[in-house]
Amino acid sequence: MVQAPAPITATDLATFAIDLIRKAGCEYGDVRFCTYRHQNLYARDRSLSQLSDNVSSGFGVRVLLEGAWGFAASPHKTQAEVERLVTLAVEIAKGSRLSQRIRVQLVPVDAYRDTYVTPMEIDPFTVPITEKADLLLRINEQLLSYEKRGVKKAYSFLRFTKEDKTFASTEGSLIQQTLYRSYPGLGCQAIANGDAQSRNYERPPLNRGYEHINVPDLLSQVDRVAEEAIEKVYAPKSPSGIRTTLILKPTHLWLTIHESVGHPTELDRVYGYEANFAGTSFATVDQLGKLQYAAPWINFKADRTQPGGRSTMGYDDEGVPSQEWYIVKDGILADYLTDRETAYRLGRSSSNGSAYADSWSSVPMVRIPNLGLEPGVEGDSHTATLAEMIADTEEGILIDGIGSFSIDQQRRNFQFGGDAFWKVEKGKVVGMLKDVTYHSMTTDFWNSVDAIGPASEWQQCGTNMCGKGEPMQLAQMSHACVPVRVRNIHIGGAS
Numbered sequence: 001m002v003q004a005p006a007p008i009t010a011t012d013l014a015t016f017a018i019d020l021i022r023k024a025g026c027e028y029g030d031v032r033f034c035t036y037r038h039q040n041l042y043a044r045d046r047s048l049s050q051l052s053d054n055v056s057s058g059f060g061v062r063v064l065l066e067g068a069w070g071f072a073a074s075p076h077k078t079q080a081e082v083e084r085l086v087t088l089a090v091e092i093a094k095g096s097r098l099s100q101r102i103r104v105q106l107v108p109v110d111a112y113r114d115t116y117v118t119p120m121e122i123d124p125f126t127v128p129i130t131e132k133a134d135l136l137l138r139i140n141e142q143l144l145s146y147e148k149r150g151v152k153k154a155y156s157f158l159r160f161t162k163e164d165k166t167f168a169s170t171e172g173s174l175i176q177q178t179l180y181r182s183y184p185g186l187g188c189q190a191i192a193n194g195d196a197q198s199r200n201y202e203r204p205p206l207n208r209g210y211e212h213i214n215v216p217d218l219l220s221q222v223d224r225v226a227e228e229a230i231e232k233v234y235a236p237k238s239p240s241g242i243r244t245t246l247i248l249k250p251t252h253l254w255l256t257i258h259e260s261v262g263h264p265t266e267l268d269r270v271y272g273y274e275a276n277f278a279g280t281s282f283a284t285v286d287q288l289g290k291l292q293y294a295a296p297w298i299n300f301k302a303d304r305t306q307p308g309g310r311s312t313m314g315y316d317d318e319g320v321p322s323q324e325w326y327i328v329k330d331g332i333l334a335d336y337l338t339d340r341e342t343a344y345r346l347g348r349s350s351s352n353g354s355a356y357a358d359s360w361s362s363v364p365m366v367r368i369p370n371l372g373l374e375p376g377v378e379g380d381s382h383t384a385t386l387a388e389m390i391a392d393t394e395e396g397i398l399i400d401g402i403g404s405f406s407i408d409q410q411r412r413n414f415q416f417g418g419d420a421f422w423k424v425e426k427g428k429v430v431g432m433l434k435d436v437t438y439h440s441m442t443t444d445f446w447n448s449v450d451a452i453g454p455a456s457e458w459q460q461c462g463t464n465m466c467g468k469g470e471p472m473q474l475a476q477m478s479h480a481c482v483p484v485r486v487r488n489i490h491i492g493g494a495s
Helices: 010-023 079-099 129-144 215-234 250-265 340-346 386-391 442-447
Strands: 028-044 047-065 068-074 113-117 151-169 174-192 195-202 242-248 300-303 324-329 371-373 395-400 405-407 413-416 420-425 428-433 438-441 449-452 462-468 473-478 484-491
Touching: 010 028, 010 047, 010 079, 010 151, 010 174, 028 079, 028 129, 047 079, 047 129, 068 079, 129 151, 129 174, 129 215, 151 215, 174 215, 195 215, 215 428, 242 250, 242 386, 250 324, 250 371, 250 395, 250 405, 250 413, 250 442, 250 462, 250 473, 386 428, 413 442, 438 442, 442 449
Parallel strands: 113 174, 242 395
Antiparallel strands: 028 047, 028 151, 047 068, 151 174, 174 195, 242 484, 300 324, 300 371, 395 420, 405 413, 413 438, 420 428, 438 484, 449 484, 462 473
């Protein structure tokens, strides 16, 4: 009996592609064979309004020829297509070279042959759809039990991702990674007194299995969310045009970190590569090691190794191992987020592994990794629990959750809202407010932090949809942090 030939694997095709890139005379090249599975369930009121389970698979070839990049991608995983794409990428690099002003050079990276899989307990794709849908409908039914008191809309969702990647490069690397991501949430809208207000709860998007859904926790939050939506719709509006003290929970603070610390320290943005879409950065390289970014007791650390972190993986999309490093140390701008190209331009000897592409058809670019605010040091005068911050505040506003936001083209001047707000008077929380916004300048804001929470109040929060680039790519990252208190911040309109 004649046996059928063994199927060609992603590893076989990746090795074939690298051999072709070398033969083409490129100074560098890499290839990524990727398969992405995205499963989304969304329930609105008493019905499952969205259910999708999609798979996207293909590969991308990137070459560096005489200092110019060429990239090509295809969903067809065959030897003939690999050969065609390598040729196409080389031709694109030749065309790019004609208009390129600065020759691309890369910092070195060691060769790695390794495998990484997200640690997890329950594969989310093995849990039946019916079980997931029943959970969402149960949550919504419980939210809508408050209908007579004003809750008119309810929603809940579950989102899961599996990302399989085989990476190979002319440096000699061959890396296989499988990432799992899980993300649940719920919310409702109360309508009364001529107004509508929403309240939400999410377990943060993390790289974990179905165990992250934590059904008892989700169900235990439902009554609180409904009660707070009702209280919020009847609450007085925020004062405007004043300065006050803010106490910010991690569930709110992570977005402020993302926009005012994460994006400004992406080195491609600093160098102006991002100017067309989302602006550049005020944190220019001449200020590295000098800029008083925040108060001296503030430290921001990037960490792609953080257990469960949304951007945690073994290697970035240039084959650079995951690592941790300070972006702001003792309040001073200490470093940036780099890929191999921007690290060379900065004069570094290595990249800190911040390159990521959201698809096999996307080019890797500098993306924010897990970037968090370190907890306060025990015994330090600026370290305080959330309860202690409240008790020590004569007048202020406590903010939870995220809302609207805007920030200027250099990430300097910003405005943020939130999901829930409480007035603080004489050391006590005295009731909810609504329609609160605050605005500040990035360095003014972070230098006005006078209290930060201890390690016991550290939370992993973050996003699954950070947009960047043209065409836009979506990335995900965690911004673990603790509560903070910030003094003398503008609320509402200008004072």
